[in-house]
Amino acid sequence: MGGAAFIFGLIALQALTLLSFGLSYLDGPGLTLGLTLGIAVIQALIIAIVFMHLYESRFGVQFMALLTLVWIGLLCLGMIADVGLR
Amino acid sequence: MADHRDADAVKDWFESLEKQEHAARVGMWVFLASETLLFAALFGLYFSYRVMYTHDFTHAIGHNYLAIGTINTVILLTAGFFVAWAVHAMRGGRRLTTAFMLALAVGLGVLFIALKVLEYGLHVREGIMPGSYYSFEKMPGHGAQLFFTLYYFMTGLHLLHLAVAILLMVWLLVRALRGRMTARRHTALEMGALYWGMVDVMWVMLYPLLYLTG
Numbered sequence: 143m144g145g146a147a148f149i150f151g152l153i154a155l156q157a158l159t160l161l162s163f164g165l166s167y168l169d170g171p172g173l174t175l176g177l178t179l180g181i182a183v184i185q186a187l188i189i190a191i192v193f194m195h196l197y198e199s200r201f202g203v204q205f206m207a208l209l210t211l212v213w214i215g216l217l218c219l220g221m222i223a224d225v226g227l228r
Numbered sequence: 229m230a231d232h233r234d235a236d237a238v239k240d241w242f243e244s245l246e247k248q249e250h251a252a253r254v255g256m257w258v259f260l261a262s263e264t265l266l267f268a269a270l271f272g273l274y275f276s277y278r279v280m281y282t283h284d285f286t287h288a289i290g291h292n293y294l295a296i297g298t299i300n301t302v303i304l305l306t307a308g309f310f311v312a313w314a315v316h317a318m319r320g321g322r323r324l325t326t327a328f329m330l331a332l333a334v335g336l337g338v339l340f341i342a343l344k345v346l347e348y349g350l351h352v353r354e355g356i357m358p359g360s361y362y363s364f365e366k367m368p369g370h371g372a373q374l375f376f377t378l379y380y381f382m383t384g385l386h387l388l389h390l391a392v393a394i395l396l397m398v399w400l401l402v403r404a405l406r407g408r409m410t411a412r413r414h415t416a417l418e419m420g421a422l423y424w425g426m427v428d429v430m431w432v433m434l435y436p437l438l439y440l441t442g
Contacts, residue, residue: 148312148313152309155305155308155309155432156302159301159302162435162440163294163298163440165440166294166439166442171282171286171289174440174441175436178436178440178441179433179436181436182432182433182436185432186433189308189425189429189432192312193308193309193311193425194312194421194425194426195312195315195418200250203253203254203257206257206258206261209261210265213265213268217268217269217272218271218275221272221275221276224276225275225276225280
């Protein structure tokens with residue numbers, strides 16, 4: 143992946159930012175929250191894979207990034223369960 | 229000469245420069261993972277309170293400065309691009325391009341901080357302060373107070389990380405200008421770029437939570 147990937151990455155990130163901005167004018171905060179958070183996750187993945195060179199990293203590094211996602215998932219699941227069961 | 233310098237850069241306990249760099253990369257990702265978990269805990273706290281005070285939170289988000297938040301998002305993502313390009317240029321041995329890209333990233337980072345400070349100033353003028361100092365009469369609810377306390381804590385923590393990232397970039401810029409990095413040996417730059425990437429990731433997650441979902 144060369145310099146073109148960074149340029150496409152930047153264009154995609156800025157386009158997604160504008161899309162999120164536009165979605166903020168939708169009625170219904172719940173729907174907006176779901177959609178804009180989904181876009182934010184896609185943006186985070188673009189940054190990690192392209193800008194942080196995860197695409198070319200060795201398995202050990204990619205595994206560490208994956209493990210982070212698993213830990214965040216567990217943390218969020220625990221919190222959701224705690225709030226939901228009150 | 230470059231090969232000799234590369235050989236000097238390898239610590240005794242590593243077989244090669246490649247293995248040393250891989251170890252640095254894994255170590256950096258472990259550090260980034262711990263930082264990410266810190267922010268994830270704050271996101272969890274945010275969602276817990278949002279469930280409890282849904283109306284207050286959406287109302288408070290609507291009062292944030294969407295234009296400033298959006299401009300700052302564009303600024304930070306562009307700065308992230310310049311940092312990534314700086315690494316790309318250094319891999320090709322283009323030292324001056326690297327320095328120029330880092331300088332652009334530093335400039336945008338400083339602009340982000342300036343806009344954020346301006347935003348804090350506008351909030352403070354209205355009495356929107358963290359914790360017990362909160363005195364915004366238009367939104368007296370406990371939920372709004374909690375939202376803005378979390379807002380200050382999360383954006384403040386992010387700002388602190390950004391300030392560290394900017395200082396790192398300035399140090400790397402000086403190293404690049406002094407010729408302390410080569411196409412083969414620039415681990416510090418790669419690590420700095422990873423740190424900047426993490427700061428970007430944190431902000432793209434904060435942006436919808438604090439500005440868009442009101």
